[in-house]
Amino acid sequence: MNKYLDISPEVAAALAEGKPVVALESTIISHGMPYPQNVETALAVEKIVRENGAVPATIAIIGGRLKAGLSPEEIEYFGKKGPEIAKASRRDLPVLIAKGQDGACTVTTTMMIAAMAGISVFATGGIGGVHRGAETTMDISADLEELGQTPVMVICAGAKSILDLGLTLEYLETKGVPVIGYGTDELPAFYTRKSGFGVDYRLDTPAELAAAFHAQREMGLKGGMLVTNPIPEEYSMDADVINAAIDQAVAECKAQGIHGKATTPFLLARIKDITGGDSLDSNIQLVFNNARLASKTACELSKLA
Ligand code: PSU
Ligand code: MN
Numbered sequence: 001m002n003k004y005l006d007i008s009p010e011v012a013a014a015l016a017e018g019k020p021v022v023a024l025e026s027t028i029i030s031h032g033m034p035y036p037q038n039v040e041t042a043l044a045v046e047k048i049v050r051e052n053g054a055v056p057a058t059i060a061i062i063g064g065r066l067k068a069g070l071s072p073e074e075i076e077y078f079g080k081k082g083p084e085i086a087k088a089s090r091r092d093l094p095v096l097i098a099k100g101q102d103g104a105c106t107v108t109t110t111m112m113i114a115a116m117a118g119i120s121v122f123a124t125g126g127i128g129g130v131h132r133g134a135e136t137t138m139d140i141s142a143d144l145e146e147l148g149q150t151p152v153m154v155i156c157a158g159a160k161s162i163l164d165l166g167l168t169l170e171y172l173e174t175k176g177v178p179v180i181g182y183g184t185d186e187l188p189a190f191y192t193r194k195s196g197f198g199v200d201y202r203l204d205t206p207a208e209l210a211a212a213f214h215a216q217r218e219m220g221l222k223g224g225m226l227v228t229n230p231i232p233e234e235y236s237m238d239a240d241v242i243n244a245a246i247d248q249a250v251a252e253c254k255a256q257g258i259h260g261k262a263t264t265p266f267l268l269a270r271i272k273d274i275t276g277g278d279s280l281d282s283n284i285q286l287v288f289n290n291a292r293l294a295s296k297t298a299c300e301l302s303k304l305a
Pocket of ligand 1: 106125127141260263264268
């Protein structure tokens with residue numbers, strides 16, 4: 001076992017018995033939503049995972065330890081500290097661990113720690129990708145590289161159009177990552193169910209998702225699988241409203257010279273402010289929706305192992 005990793009007793013017991021486990025990220029808690037909605041959402045997501053037959057494993061770095069499975073107190077700690085906690089991508093792990101610091105796990109580091117712990121299914125909101133203007137800034141999220149190399153199924157609501165969705169799909173194709181639409185042929189755009197871009201495959205049941213991931217795993221193929229699950233119709237946003245907010249946020253980001261790891265948190269926070277909190281409600285609901293699908297898929301996968 002990895003000497004830097006602590007698996008909570010509940011998660012360790014579930015893994016030892018081959019029971020379904022769903023990984024959850026912590027950047028969404030500390031950087032993706034304001035307190036106290038972040039803590040309420042994180043705890044509600046864990047409850048949804050349990051109600052759907054799986055064990056939740058929220059993943060974070062606390063005091064230099066890689067944690068798979070947080071207590072409610074640890075989730076509260078993360079939510080209260082918020083953006084004071086370092087956003088931890090792959091490149092941040094060595095120094096954070098050596099210094100015994102805390103880190104909020106992005107999709108990248110959640111995939112890494114899930115894989116170390118033996119967890120195959122991970123539910124989140126949105127992934128990072130190729131940013132608009134990346135042809136000059138080269139701002140491409142490490143999430144895409146991780147999807148290309150780490151064997152975890154990531155269930156998200158597609159990608160926000162803060163990204164260049166077309167280039168994000170091209171990058172995933174190059175890295176050999178299957179992009180699946182759950183019940184859809186079209187890539188969902190996080191707040192809306194449609195983006196105008198096609199996915200690689202449409203699958204319609206958790207059993208089909210599990211079978212595809214199982215085949216990938218049994219062949220020993222490198223890399224993950226991206227499942228894109230459209231936001232439920234009743235919570236989806238008006239495309240014109242959200243796209244105008246995103247365009248404004250992207251323009252402000254550029255004007256203020258924000259770059260590097262600050263870009264995505266800046267854009268997420270501005271979109272929430274510009275839409276007066278409406279986007280936060282949608283964001284919470286789509287995470288719940290992804291947690292349900294991930295739990296059902298983890299249950300199917302545990303029958304195949
Ligand atoms: N996109 C969202 N919500 C999020 C993130 C991205 O719609 O919360 C977070 C995730 O943790 C993701 C990270 O892994 O931002 C990507 O950051 P960057 O673009 O700096 O790689
Ligand atoms: Mn970046």
